Every structure is written in C-alpha cells, then in structure tokens.
Amino acid sequence: MQIVHSSHNFLLMIGLFDSGFGGLTVLREIRERLPDYTYAYLGDSARMPYGNKTQETLYRYARQAVDFLVRQGATLIIFACNTVSSEALRRIQQEYLPEKYPALKVLGVIRPTVEKALETSKTNIIGVAATRSTVLSGAYERELKKLDTTVQVYQQACPLLVPLIEEGWEKKPETRMILKKYLLRLKSCHIDTLVLGCTHYPILESEFHRKIGQRVRIVSSATATAEKLVDYLSRHPEVEKNLERKAQSKFFTSDDPARFTALGSRFLGEQIAPRQVELVNLEGV
Ligand code: DGL
Numbered sequence: 001m002q003i004v005h006s007s008h009n010f011l012l013m014i015g016l017f018d019s020g021f022g023g024l025t026v027l028r029e030i031r032e033r034l035p036d037y038t039y040a041y042l043g044d045s046a047r048m049p050y051g052n053k054t055q056e057t058l059y060r061y062a063r064q065a066v067d068f069l070v071r072q073g074a075t076l077i078i079f080a081c082n083t084v085s086s087e088a089l090r091r092i093q094q095e096y097l098p099e100k101y102p103a104l105k106v107l108g109v110i111r112p113t114v115e116k117a118l119e120t121s122k123t124n125i126i127g128v129a130a131t132r133s134t135v136l137s138g139a140y141e142r143e144l145k146k147l148d149t150t151v152q153v154y155q156q157a158c159p160l161l162v163p164l165i166e167e168g169w170e171k172k173p174e175t176r177m178i179l180k181k182y183l184l185r186l187k188s189c190h191i192d193t194l195v196l197g198c199t200h201y202p203i204l205e206s207e208f209h210r211k212i213g214q215r216v217r218i219v220s221s222a223t224a225t226a227e228k229l230v231d232y233l234s235r236h237p238e239v240e241k242n243l244e245r246k247a248q249s250k251f252f253t254s255d256d257p258a259r260f261t262a263l264g265s266r267f268l269g270e271q272i273a274p275r276q277v278e279l280v281n282l283e284g285v
Helices: 024-033 055-072 082-087 089-100 110-120 132-137 139-147 161-166 173-187 201-212 221-235 257-268
Strands: 013-018 038-043 074-079 105-107 125-130 152-157 193-197 217-220 248-253
Touching: 013 024, 013 055, 024 038, 024 221, 024 257, 038 055, 055 074, 055 082, 055 089, 055 248, 082 089, 082 110, 082 132, 082 139, 089 105, 110 139, 110 193, 110 217, 110 221, 125 132, 125 139, 125 173, 125 201, 132 139, 132 152, 139 152, 152 173, 161 173, 161 201, 173 201, 193 201, 193 221, 201 217, 217 221, 248 257
Parallel strands: 013 038, 013 074, 038 248, 074 105, 125 152, 125 193, 193 217
Antiparallel strands: none
16 A cells, blocks of 8 residues: 655646545536546545544544645545535634645535525425434534525434445335435425435435425535536636646545445446555644
8 A cells, every 4th residue: 555645746636535435426527517627536435434423533534635635736625525524624724724725725515505405495495314424513504594594404314325325225125215214204394405415315316306205306415516616617717727627537545446446436437446545644744
C-alpha cells in the first residue's frame, strides 16, 4: 500500500469525497452534466460506514480527505457524502479552510438538495430519508427552515438500507419490506416531496417511489448536487477557469481496490480501477 501525502501533480481537478462507493452516484450525475472536467474521487471504504460515527470523528476524516484531495490537485471539493456534509462541512469551511487552504472551495450536498426540494414542493411538507447521523444532526431540517420558515419537515433514519444495497440486495423482498416499514410514518405525514438524503438511496429510487406513492416527488441529493454544481460553475468563473478539462476520472480507495471495483462499478455504471491509499493526519506536517 502506498501512503500518498506528498505527491504534487498540480492538475486542477474537481475532488469528490465520500465514505465509500455511494458518492459515485453523485459523480455519475455530475459527469452526465459536466463530462469535460478532470475528477478525483476518494472513497474511504476502510472506515465506512460513516452513518453512525460521531461529529468529531467525521471532522477528522474530512480534514484528512481534504488534505489528500488537495495534494492530488483539487481546487474544488464536493463532500458527496450526506453524513459528512451534515456533520463536518460547516467546521471545514469555517475553521479548517481559512487557516490552511484559504483559496479552496469545499461544497456539500445538503444545501443544493434543500434548494431543489423547496423548488419542487408545492405544499411545503417535505420528508427526508437519510442515515442515522444525518437525521440526528438535524442538518436537512435546519437548512430547509433557514430558507423557508413555513416548511414542515419529517425525517426518517433508514440505517439498514446502506448495507442491504452494498450486498446487492436492492431487489430482494426483504429490502422492500424494510423500506415499506421505514416509510410507513412518512406516508401518514402528507408529504408531497421526499428527499433521498443518502448517497446510496438513488439505487432504490423506483422502490422509494412505489412505497411512498407515485404522487410524491423524489429529490435525490445526487441529482440536486449535480444540477446546482452546473449553476455554481456558471456563476463562479474564477473557480471554473482553474479547472482542467481532460474528461478523466481518477479513483482512490482506502481499502481493497478489488472490492471497490466490484461495488463501485455498480454505482457508477462503468468499470473503474482505483488506487489504494492511506489517509493520514497531515496537521503539523
Ligand atoms: N455516504 C453516506 C451518506 O450519504 C452513506 C454511507 C455511510 O454511512 O457511510 O450518508
């Protein structure tokens, strides 16, 4: 295994960080809309799932990921993981970047998803399905209410879905039954929009739709983030002009590359060959 923490190659790319494979659903949506840029994707599969970890731990992992992606040449980083965006993004933006990387932009998935959910909803009654950490952080509810104080938000943690999807069980009756159970309460709340606030849930999108009812509109954080990134780059030419356009993606994983290839290819819809790296603390280095 190679410890990568000093290789500067000065390519200016868009970095994506996720706990593992799920963020590839975000990369997939982004590349569909912005195919020309150069991307570096880091999946911290060795330490996933992130969905039940503490805020302090997630903040440490996020700092390591930012350090790593900067050394790969990222000038813009997207936290593709809802859990990291909920628990660590604000501290990264407010505490870490000003001191260490004042020119770096780091964006998350919560804000774009919230904006899209509010544009989509007609009744302002919105449901959110996410990991336990994301739900407990209250980030979706807080951001939704920040933009619209009249909105009603109903959240549901669905902790079993990530492992089931990673097992490739998305079509099994057991998964459908569990999803039905999770959505039971949301179904009675008269939501007209459901946010899929986890990287993995787009894989189950049609099942979510079937179970919550076809009249409820689904907003996935992957699609919303990709759409808003297109808009962000058009409004920030100072960021966009620094991005290299090689139409390439590089993949890095902190765990077994073979497993990453097998699972990642399912999430991205194409064969990938990741490089194994170790994420380390660079503070003080
Ligand atoms: N990437 C995580 C998220 O979007 C789901 C997987 C995990 O818990 O690590 O919340």
